[in-house]
Amino acid sequence: MPKSAEAPSAKRKSHRSSSAAHVLAGFRYQLLQSLAAWVELRDGEELWLEVSEDFSIAAENSSTDVQVKSSQAASGPRSFSLQSTEIIEVLRRFWERSHEGSAERRLIFLAQGGPARERDHAFPGDVPGLRYWRSAAIDGDTAPLRAALAALFDREPLGRWIATDPPDEKFRTRLLRRVNWALEAMSSDGLSLQLRDQIGALFHAKNLPVLAAKQAVSALLDRVLETAAKPRPEDRRLGQIDLHRVIEETVAIIGLGQRITAPPDVDVGTPHSLLVAELDLPPFGFSPRTETVTQALDRAKGQPVLWVYGSHGVGKSTLARLLAQQTGGRWLTLDLRPAQKDEQSSLAAWRELLRALATANPPDGVVVDDYADAAVVALRPRLAALAQVLSARGARLIVTSPQTPSPARLFEFGAAANAAIGAPYFTEDEVADLVRVAPAPADEMTNAWSLFIRMATGGGHPLLTAAKVSSLRARNWPVEALTEDLVGSTSEAVRSTRDDARQALLRELSALDDARSLEAGQVLRRIGSVFDRVDDALARRLSAAMPALVNAGDALAVLRGTWLELLPGGDLRVSPLLGDIASDVPLEVGRRWRRLAAEHWLSARVLDERTLPLCFWNAFWGEHDWVLLKLCQVLQTLPRERLRGAASLLSPISALRRIGRYTPPVRQSLPISDFCSSK
Secondary structure (H helix, E strand, O other): OOHHHHHHHHHHHHHHHHOOHHHHHHHHHHHHHHHHHHHOOOOOOEEEEOOOOOEEEEOOOOEEEEEEEOOOEOOEOOOEOOOOHHHHHHHHHHHHHOOOOOOOEEEEEEEOOOEOOOOOOOOHHHOOHHHHHHHHHHOOOOHHHHHHHHHHOOOOHHHHHHHOOOOHHHHHHHOHHHEEEEOOOOOHHHHHHHHHHHHHHHHHHOOOOHHHHHHHHHHHHHHHHHHHOOOOHHHOEEOHHHHHHHHHHHHHHOOOOOOOOOOOOOOOOOOOOOOEEEOOOOOOOOOOOHHHHHHHHHHOOOOOEEEEEOOOOOOHHHHHHHHHHHHOOOEEEEEOOOOOOOHHHHHHHHHHHHHHHHOOOOOOEEEEEOOOOHHHHHHHHHHHHHHHHHHHOOOEEEEEEOOOOOHHHHHHOOOOHHHEEEOOOOOHHHHHHHHOOOOOOOHHHHHHHHHHHHHHOOOOOHHHHHHHHHHHHHOOOOHHHOOOOOOOOOOHHHHHHHHHHHHHHHHHHOOOOHHHHHHHHHHHHHHHHOOOOEOHHHHHHHHHOOOOOOOHHHHHHHHEOOOEEEOOOOOEEEOHHHOOOOOOOOHHHHHHHHHHHHHHHHHOOOOOOOHHHHHHHHHHHHOOHHHHHHHHHHHHOOOHHHHHHHHHHOHHHHHOOOOOOOOOOOOOOOOHHHHHHHO
16 A cells, blocks of 8 residues: 555544543543532632642631542543542542541542442442442441551551541541542533533522623633632632622623622521522421331431432422431422423522522532422433532432432432332321321320221321321311221312312323323223232233223323332332222223233232232122132142131131122131132
8 A cells, every 4th residue: 555545544543542632621620620619619718729639628727628530531531449549649648638637627539430349348238439438427337448448558647547446436527527539420511511500590699691601601710720820829719709700700891781789688597489498397297207217218328319209199298308307407498399390490490599509508408309390301410410519518419209210310310229218108106196186086096096097098198198187187086987988988188189189180191192191091090990009011901901002101101100109019009199080980891900900910820918819809899700710729729828828818808798799698707718619
């Protein structure tokens, strides 16, 4: 091949190998992180650039050093472990500059790369050491980290201090809680978007045009670069006044000419707007749910994000507030319910939160309530960024949503699977807490009322329970109301609550096109007609039965988690709020769906404590002769010990007097084997 033909190819290869684009991108990323820290300065703080670490946030009696590992290979950011040279060096510098943890100094190691597992050091759950660090700093076992750090810093000051075996609390306060590994940090694009939002919130607070925020970001980045390049360390600092001066100069330069006014009169201790407020709890008539809250926090130990999910009316918002209260500290809440249907409204709500964060002392946590619908699209990257910012400060984010978060979504938020908390129904003790609120029934009746209320509300559905208790309290707990909602009659409280739910369902379905809206309602009616619950395969089988619902997959995706409750093991059931949705299904059509369900559970070929009642009662109420006979034949072949177990599962039939042609005369105690023989 001629030499002239080889030259361009060789030149391109050399150009690619020597390109400094990724290095320049790394410097830009460091500048963006420095700008983010500058924007978030509080009263009395200053930003120092390229002095101790890449930048530091200094206050009168404390300092936070931030190391940004921005340089990365062209193939992407690298990962880090406790054994990485950069990690060892930054920990060594921190321990020396903090006078062995005795000075008020903190360290943040910020990188886009993720954590890597260590060689020769194992941590609980087989997680990397840098990820386990966060769990141990909150309340996890410190022994694995002690052992690893003692080996890595053997014969060094840090290693010698660990060898003195300091108590856990001292180990956490002097080391673990002062060092934050902010790995998997957001990208440059995500950080730029967040900065534009934050600076836009500052413009709004100053009554300046928010459209100028983009130009302000560029001007502020120029100022950061100019300051970092100054030769004398004492000149490499920026304060809040510098920030506002650059903002005002930007407005003047682009010729907007608007008179700068003072920020609105905002109480910095208690930010409050239409959607953002300090954490509060219902002032009257709620259960503290102490055991439920404790179990949830124990399960989510060490997680910076808690995701509380569940269908409509299960008390996600109240549970989130109880979790925040138990965690302690000062919390802000963002209520997205009025804004969640529209992206622009969701963004406006988000700006209110940023404004509250910018005008008040940093909170110990933030509750984002009702994260759903259009808000998910508009706020997803912003919420992930907020989670990382809060985590870097040792604060927590609690999100409530009707949707179960996927592992990928939790990973994006810097959390593991145990951060997802399904909002549970009220226990009998929690119902009793509501019953005891004055005016209450006689003490000796509390347990009876609690038991019957749980039975009448689908097992303690929080919204139905609250409505029923409120109604009973207003009626002064009439004894004749003990069994209402259980024996055919429906109380006014439950009926009106279900009417409200049905209206809410219609409003939600109206957002779909006509075909999908109608089919979503049919999916609910078919599932609501069968006994107790369905699995995913049965839900699709019901939808495919004639007349087939061609958009059933879309309907299930919309309804799952909101009106179709997720049960342990992956089963689905219609929310008790829609417990009467199958009441308008013709009798023969309802029998048809129950027969199909009975065949489904029998075809599973596994009759256990879950499937046996589902198969039997669907066949019984669906009047499916063949399945009942087959089921009885199977039961009679069971060993005696398993037969006794089956009889206990089906024991409610001994209380039935006569239901159709399937119930024989009832004896005092009717063994299931006798029932099967009579068939």
